[in-house]
Amino acid sequence: GAVVSQHPSRVICKSGTSVKIECRSLDFQATTMFWYRQFPKQSLMLMATSNEGSKATYEQGVEKDKFLINHASLTLSTLTVTSAHPEDSSFYICSAGGLWAGGVNEQFFGPGTRLTVL
Amino acid sequence: TQLLEQSPQFLSIQEGENLTVYCNSSSVFSSLQWYRQEPGEGPVLLVTVVTGGEVKKLKRLTFQFGDARKDSSLHITAAQPGDTGLYLCAGPTGTASKLTFGTGTRLQVTL
Numbered sequence: 001g002a003v004v005s006q007h008p009s010r011v012i013c014k015s016g017t018s019v020k021i022e023c024r025s026l027d028f029q030a031t032t033m034f035w036y037r038q039f040p041k042q043s044l045m046l047m048a049t050s051n052e053g054s055k056a057t058y059e060q061g062v063e064k065d066k067f068l069i070n071h072a073s074l075t076l077s078t079l080t081v082t083s084a085h086p087e088d089s090s091f092y093i094c095s096a097g098g099l100w101a102g103g104v105n106e107q108f109f110g111p112g113t114r115l116t117v118l
Numbered sequence: 119t120q121l122l123e124q125s126p127q128f129l130s131i132q133e134g135e136n137l138t139v140y141c142n143s144s145s146v147f148s149s150l151q152w153y154r155q156e157p158g159e160g161p162v163l164l165v166t167v168v169t170g171g172e173v174k175k176l177k178r179l180t181f182q183f184g185d186a187r188k189d190s191s192l193h194i195t196a197a198q199p200g201d202t203g204l205y206l207c208a209g210p211t212g213t214a215s216k217l218t219f220g221t222g223t224r225l226q227v228t229l
Contacts, residue, residue, distance in 0.1 A: 004160075032215050043206060043222040044161070049215070093160050097215065105149065105210040107217055109160035 002028045004096050006110035013084055014118055021079045021113045023094030029074035030096035034107065035067070038091040050077040084117045091115075120145040120211045122220035130226045131197055139192045139223045141207035148210055150190045151217075152181055155204040164192075197227045 003026040013019050023033055031052045036044040048069050049057045056069035066088075068080040081088050091114055097107035125140045141150065149168045153161035165174050167183035167190060174181045178201075180193040190207055207220040 006160075034216070041224065043204075044219045046216065046218075091158075095160075105215055105217065106151065106163060106166060108163065109153075112158065112160045114158065 002026075002096065002108040004094065004108050004110040006094055006113050008113060009111060010114045010116075012116045012118065015085050016083055018080055018082045019084055019115060021081075021092055021094075021115075023077045023079070023096070023110050025075050025096040025108075028096070030077075031074060032097065033071060033077040034095045034097075035069060035077075035079050036093045036095070038093060038112075040091075044093060047079075081115065084115070086117045089115055089117045120147070120209065120218050122207055122209060122218060124205075124207060124220040124223045126223060127221065128224045128226075130228070133198055133227055133229050134196050135227075137194050137197060137225070139194075139205055139225070140189065141191070141220050142189045143209070144188065146187050148187070150183060150187075150207055150209045152190070152192055153206045153208060155206060156202075161204075161206055194225075197225075199227045199229060201225060202227050 005024045007022045011019055033050040035047045037047050038044050046059050047062045050069045050071040052071045052074050058064045071077040091112050093112045095107040095109045122141055122143050149166055151166045152164045154164055155161040165181045167181055170185045170187045172183045178195045182191045205223045208217045211218040
């Protein structure tokens, strides 16, 4: 399968600071990337769909000014958590994918970023 | 909104036992996928099922897609500690490239 990387894998920051998380597709060009949030012992919750060269599409209830997404190239999407607060602490996971041959939708996931806001 | 309910939520079994995890919805899906996620890592795709009634095998794992394409099951034979993890089903929703994830089943296999 395709390889997706995330950086950093773990970050600890003070309340009020901003944190940028990078998601890269290493061996294919991804016109669409997705950002998820996962709380402990829970499933993945889609936050937004990141489209190369255009604005991200956010899911209902996700603040677009809080979670800034930039998809500047076919291999890189970034998520910036602005003015982070302790309630933003979570596991953030990106994925890359879309419709593949035969019309089957598959996504390949990064290893995740653990954000802790003090 | 298309929801995917998984059962059981949590399963603790001993090595060598068999188990089945279910993924159910009231909606029809064009395909369903199963992922396994280990703590602190991203989900890893195990299989994609596309055709109603389809059965796929991956070593000791058997995946089935319901005839009506509303449900799927994952059966593990002779579970091993390495099978421990969070199992997630997922299906396309809304625009064709988005995925909705199931509620998850946490499996723990002990010696």
